[in-house]
Amino acid sequence: MRFLVSAAVVALATSPAMADGIVDNVNGITVADGGRVIHFKAILIDKDGRVTRLVPPGEEAPKLSRKELKKNAGKPLYDWRIDMGGKTVLPGFVDAHGHVIEMGFGALSLDLSMTKSLDEAKSRIAAYIAGNPDRKWVIGRGWNQEAWGLGRFPTAADLDSVSGGHPIWLSRADGHAGWANREAMREAGVTASTVSPAGGRIEKTGGAPAGVFVDGAQALIEKVVPQPLPKERDAAFLTAQSILLRYGVTAVADMGTTLDDWLTYRRMADIGGLRVRIMSYAMGVETASRIGGKGPTPWLYNDRLRMGGVKLYADGALGSRGAWLLKPYADAPGQSGLGFLTDDQLQNQMSRAAMDGYQVAVHAIGDKANQMVLDAIQVESETYTGDRRWRIEHAQVVDPSDLPRFGKFGTIASMQPTHATSDRTMAEARLGPTRLAGAYAWKSMLTNGAKLAFGTDFPVEKPDPFATWAAAFTRTDADGQPQGGWQPQEIVTREQAWWAMTGAAAYAGFAEKQFGALAPGQRADFIIVDRDPTTASPTDLRATVVQETWIGGEKVWVRK
């Protein structure tokens, strides 16, 4: 792993100079609220990088309005012009839920997300240790016992045979569990007598810690894992940003920004290295307050960064059985998951955030957790009125009787279509056949009047908007499985999905005046792609290649 921050910043292509300009001769397609598709042949951009006008296909040459002509009397219509040769131009995608720095660290460290078996994972770990003998701690992520077909959690003993004496700490794909070897547990002082903390669970075998630590129990090991240096955090950010730009993602909601993450964003932005737009949700109320004081920050760096809200957690995840369910897991009858907070604690934290004007985004995966958050929103809305845009992140398993409640108090369902395709068999095992009606229920959200925003939860899933898009209107995976779609009644239209990945995702972050839809007054964030995704087959759509990514009227990434 090498950290070449300066070089990476310089390598971000920037063009053209900031002056009024036109991106001309495009097959432009964008979407508006309600799913209306708009075509255009050129984008007029002002020197601040905002769209001034989309030129419709029928118009001979770009024209300014009478008012604009008067204001700009004697000046040329634009100072620069780029002819795109008829290529397809789309609005940049907005990912409504991701973890920027975490994705960067994942990409820079041991990555097990593509492993198909425990044995393959062990081989990769052994190879990593052989290639990085000077690193005391082996840190990695991405394992998933479901993808391995293991039928159980992995254990410390599984790691000890390949550890070579190194402490090892590996995050599960969903970030809701960690896997330690014996050496790591020894360093952390975890023994058979260590008690699971509130909101966490130590997996055990014969009374001893087995190696996997779920949700809050991860802190038992993490407290001794060396923290990354700021320069490593910078490198992680730049790596993550480069991945996002490659996928045509021009803005993201960063769900759980730590203080050091925030300092990294500012550090990078101060030297011109922040290109992607970040709607930051601070990790907890105290972090929000330390950053923003008595309210959200303004939009900074020409609408590239704002800390506007707080991320809270009501429960864990389904894969690690941390999701908090109303009834026990179908495949673990003694367990109902983990509630991270009491009702009072959740409402107290929501109040503390809301009284200072922070938006509140609460992670809720299980139906019990979703119910709890909906209850809390109902209570909080009595005091904190106005345009609050309460967000429920994931809203993954919802009791059908609770679905209509998402339409109230302006609640936003922030969901991840690719989770449905990745989780399908796991979810069926965890929930059994009777609880799938309110699971991944995208269309029900819209039907009930909720705002629907789509993201990927990267790095849990790749931040690939085309995979999200195809999953959303097919409910099938990359192999087209299951045929006809899983629980197909929850399919949304192609245009509804597109809006949830652009304008609605920006709206969910109070950013609809800044970006999201490619429309006059908004920042000129757009991408050049190799096909028309509004007509491509699902398979073709998934294969879309991004050729260029533009943010604020500047070309910030180009496929080499």
Next chain:
Amino acid sequence: MRFLVSAAVVALATSPAMADGIVDNVNGITVADGGRVIHFKAILIDKDGRVTRLVPPGEEAPKLSRKELKKNAGKPLYDWRIDMGGKTVLPGFVDAHGHVIEMGFGALSLDLSMTKSLDEAKSRIAAYIAGNPDRKWVIGRGWNQEAWGLGRFPTAADLDSVSGGHPIWLSRADGHAGWANREAMREAGVTASTVSPAGGRIEKTGGAPAGVFVDGAQALIEKVVPQPLPKERDAAFLTAQSILLRYGVTAVADMGTTLDDWLTYRRMADIGGLRVRIMSYAMGVETASRIGGKGPTPWLYNDRLRMGGVKLYADGALGSRGAWLLKPYADAPGQSGLGFLTDDQLQNQMSRAAMDGYQVAVHAIGDKANQMVLDAIQVESETYTGDRRWRIEHAQVVDPSDLPRFGKFGTIASMQPTHATSDRTMAEARLGPTRLAGAYAWKSMLTNGAKLAFGTDFPVEKPDPFATWAAAFTRTDADGQPQGGWQPQEIVTREQAWWAMTGAAAYAGFAEKQFGALAPGQRADFIIVDRDPTTASPTDLRATVVQETWIGGEKVWVRK
């Protein structure tokens, strides 16, 4: 204490609009390196708030150079003009050593700095408690047993009679000791068996903690003192800024910026509330690294904020006998003060800072501490070459044989002239008659070729540049005592002092290209005063009234 941040920000007067302009008809006086005094009748300022030209007194009307005329053909010389009616204009002062947020908190909380006796202090504390019954903790600062003529440290018992059951924690004027009552010690769990930590000392009576905690021992109590909220920190900043602007101070070196201080500066700057220029020295290497990553931040907010260095501490202060001396205190033969770090620790921290390009500023008051830092600079300079500007803060008591070493490796002596007038009798008691030769030795620093920068160490002293200036060339206090000056061989000239408070103080912070001297290319930071300080008597100089303060060509403060 009320926190009206928004109102305070709005109240900062700003004028005129940012365009080319002229501040005309002034009795302008500034100083250049070497003490050369320059007169001017007008300042031409560009739209970025930089000086483009000082118009000399003889010149009829402001003229541009031929090159400028060519560049600006057809444009007016300026878009706005302010006639100052012949008032005296000086460069804004740069304070080379202060504590911004601490001064603000001091001004907003219980302030004992003007008390003349322990009894008066107790009355003020009782009155404060009566006026703030809802505050559990009573927090204050500014006490000085020397100023009270107490002949001993105050004790917990002194406070218990007025505490009304509240825990009380009061910082000494120099910030190097804290005074707790019994209740505060109880909350902190400090008992007779508590051991003084390294770099700290618990004052004792009969084996029990007496109430005063020196240097590192303060942390024993501070760990239970409630931390201020971010909004309180914002209010403290705005209060401090308003005090600085009132004194005509337009830039400061903030010596020991914590992470939360930094977040406050950014928060304020993001909403346009940062007016004074801050050269930030992070509190320790880790804080610097968390903020700046692998090096100093750029200049931010139009040269208003930069974190460029690290503040380290070699010892404590003279008043609390924490200054580390080569030989024991004259008035406490068993004590030689406190060295905060071993040689290895100091050099290790300096190396960690220097390898990432951070400037290093080390607090050293006693002659032993100064010797240690000079040794460390000599060692570090072998590896870290180039323009490093190693800073010794205070350089208060120096062994005469060490004085020539300040002229090497570009070392900067960052000193506070008003300390000499405030400390005189205390210093004579602590040091005895034989160690005064190298104490507060300003002229010797210059003679030996060291760079000399002046500040006040606010809030230890008021950030009053006119008091600093008069003290520097008289070595007398406000009452003219002692006649002829204390150790008068260390007097510097009026012009040398002025440069140390302007251009040299900026140079000491790597800011000489940004501000300091009122010269073309620099930011237009200047003040309007009611007299000519270059000819006023010391008494008249001390009485100078600042009428307006301008930063970056904008009027940011005006006397009501």
